[in-house]
Amino acid sequence: MTSCVSPGAGYVEVGGDCNDGNPFTYPGATELCDGLDNNCDGNVEGPEVCPSGGANWVSRDVGATDQQWRSIFTEVPGDVTAVGNQGGVAILTPGSTTFQTNATNCGDINRGWNAVWVDMANQGRAYFGSTGGSLSFLHRSQNSCTETHAMGRWARGLVGFQHEGTLEIHGVTENSGTVGQGLAFTWTGGTGSSALNFSTTAVAPLQDIHGRSRAALFAVGGTETGSSRGRIYRFNPSSGPWQSEGVQDTIPNMGRLRGVWVVNNQVAFAVGERMSGANTVLQWNGLSWSRMSFPDTHSETLTSVVAFGAKSVYVAARSGRIYRYDGTVWQIVFDNSAFAFNDIAGTSPADLWVAGDNGKILHWPQ
Template sequence: MAGWRWCIRISPRSVEAASSLEDSRGQPRTHTRGEGPVGWASMKRLFLLLPLVALAGCKDPQDGVKVVISYGQFVPGCVRVTATDDASGDTRTTDVAVRGKKPEPNSQIVVGLLLPEKWGTAITVEANGYEALPKDDACVGNAVTNQRKGLSVPKGSTKDGKPAELTLLADARDEDGDGYVSNTAGGSDCDDKAGVGAGINPGATELCNGQDDNCDGNKDEDFAIGSECISPEGCPSVRTCNTSDPTTFACIATNVQYAWVDADRDQHGDKNQGQVVVCSATLPPDRLPLTSPHDDCNDSEASIHPQATEKCNTVDDDCDGDTDEGFGVGATCFETGVQCDGIQQCNATQDGVVCKPTGTVPTWYPDQDEDQHGKMDAGIVRCPKPDAGYITEGRDCDDGNPFIHGDARELCDGQDNNCNGTVDDGLNCAPTWAGQQVGEEADRTWYGLSVYGDGGVWIVGSDGGRAVKQPSETAFSVRPGACTGTSNTRTLFGVWSNSEGKAFIGGSEGLLLIQEPGSTDCTPRRPPNLDAGSGTIATTDLFGFANPSDPDDVQLYGVASDDDKGATFQWNGAVVGVPIIAASNSTFQGIHGISPEVMFAVGSFKNPEAGGARGQIFRYDPVTSSWGTPVEPPNTKGLNAVWVVNSKLAYAVGNAGAFLKWDGSVWATSPGPAAERLTGVIAFGSNSVYVTSEAGKVYRYENGNWQTYDLGASLYGINGTNPGDLWVIGVRGLAFHYPSWPAAPPPP
């Protein structure tokens, strides 16, 4: 079956059309010249809109109609041609772009239509003209012209090459020739007057000219005429249309004049500034007319201008280019009060000179807690630095706590961290020691504690107990698996973890163990056990240092003890044998440091003949890789824990209330919190010390006093990152956190 086709041609004064009939073999068929102005078969430009119409089958030859749509002065933007089979009501439609292809008036469109075989002989053809150009190949808007005619197309009428012909008119009044019909004649053109309305129609661009160019009922709507604006001179005005360019608006100010700036009002204009705009008819007090002097070298001081008297004040008062001429300013000198070299400078009365230090004389503040903020009320003003413990930044209201100074972040610790006079400023908190049982074994005792990262915690204890709180979590996870020994489950006493949470653990029977937060058993272990020569000893504590660029590259230092002897060792964290160095009659309980150069181990020397045990403190020597000769502070019965704050401050605690302080050179006894067995210590500075006891107390030293917190259970370890993030562990599987049980990882 051959299909339905529209064949379209637009011509200025004549019509050319062609058929697209195909024979049954799909080959083109050429028809002979018709009777129109130009023959049917001579069309040179053919527009086929096949996708816009349905194809209908018919036997060859097809019957056809030549439809001519004429228009005059009004050139349609688009013409819609509709053919209808009168018998069946079947309809075919095509939209033809006109003005976009041939904008000249007085032209024609020729549409050749081939009738489907199923159509009858009576058809109706309708032509509608539209103002607007088509969108997406379709006419849009309302039709402004319409003509409809019927005709009869007998079957086989095209066989002789003379198709039926029909002429329709698509014309309307368009006096200004802009392609839009007057709104008085059914169109949308609001000004159709010849000569003056050509640029006014719905398709026009709105200009700033006081008229409605695009026929939307508004004038100059895109230019905000009458709104506030700033003129090119910087003066306030309102928008008007630009008479020289109607595509833009203008902003013209009145009462504009120019003047000299006279900011100090000494009647001399600022010579460093040129003319400035004044947006008023009257000059303000800080402006001068252009006839006034324009020679002021400093327009911020009324006493400085060419007619002023020169003073000794480091200022060119008379604007002659010289400063303090005649006073001898600039000679070198020495100021004994602040011990500074200086130069002669003008005195306070501006009539002579005095010796003043060159530059600013620094104020030095003591910084005992090494938080880079010195004690605010102890500054020394002088050029040379008093000693190594002084810095130039003050604003520290507590030089014994590095978490308190003028730039500190406020912590929930019951203290004024940022020195603004308010405790726990803006935190809305009530700090307390909050405890929970970790794990299901209520008879377990936790002995070792280590913190890592941003909120990570490891604890270890009896019956091989190991638990970890990862930084992203709020609860502890007890790691499975028993750490069995030769006879029963081993007790774990010491733990140290790197920044990634890998834990290195020591315990009874010489156990050394490596654990990850996700470990599922008590491995890997270091074989064989630590041995002091006769039987095994317990690793009582571990401390280590990690390579900042590789957390797994660690160097661990450990201490160990049994009833009457002890040992020390070094371990690189690998699962290999670890040699020990035995210490006769010396037992070890704790170890801590800030570096191998500043690291201490504490314990006891057991000598029944000399009255029992006494405390010992060892300092590590990295040059010889040994712990050297111990210090034995008097009247101590044994030491259990040590904490190094910095290179000049450390603390140790022990039995019978022993409390010792190191000042960078000497260990000495200090007033302690209570005469009981003290088991753990952590300090952030000389005014921020925390101690635990076997009697279940946490003692906090602040402002010369010990505060007591009774947690009701024996405590054996304390650690943390700051006074607002502290952990304590002890019996009955209990762990405590200050200032509350963390609902989220603590801040750094």
């Protein structure tokens, strides 16, 4: 597009972008250790960009060997929080090379944390949700968990943002007390009955939730039976808090969804379980959801997705594989059957973290 005045949001002043779907790729961009041509000079990064000796996915043993790291969060390079079973909480702070796992009052071996969201604007205060229905927070200066609610439902996902100057945390559960249904809720992060409110909208069992604001906030999950099992709901406060996107009617043979990631108000992705010989990856274009072409060579349970643009997507699988989409093809960038991955997060394609079973947390590059 050529214009004498700015055409508005979504455009840049200089053309020549070699990958419009990746915000880290444009003429003059700094090269990252991501195996891609970031500055559009026709070449991927040189060896000087990556760690000495070459870039690798490096595994860390964090906690006990039977520790399942189920959810991981990072928004600032070097600042990472992971949670899991046995009351497990692990925090890495900038400048440190070791995850700290000594937070107190975060639960015994019977508590399984499934979800974490961290408010970096509030000194890294972390919010957790567990299988047993505990909602808790941890303030780093105290290094201790405080339970705010015991809701008795299996919390599966949390995400927070500021709305009209107030923190608003949205969460989802896999069960509700009604067979075949989950719940969506909002939480201020505080204590007391007024701090936690459940939506009255009937939804399927939910596994994850993500969004940057109320404008594009999605919850995903699904049923264990049926010819198309995935479900996606969108938050719509003006006409009912949660509305079905109807993907079960428009996308056939879709497995139950396990993870969702919203890039912006025009781009989002969801992943899930294999069904009818096809792996499940969906893309949202700002208007509707559709199935993405994805390799079906391996039977995958895709557990989590993180994306930085329409053409910069990473997906983790229970099989121990990590996939990358560059706008043209999906590639396997890590493959080790000794691993089982539950979640993936990152601040850029050159700073990715993956949480798994057996106390394993992976980082790229290192």
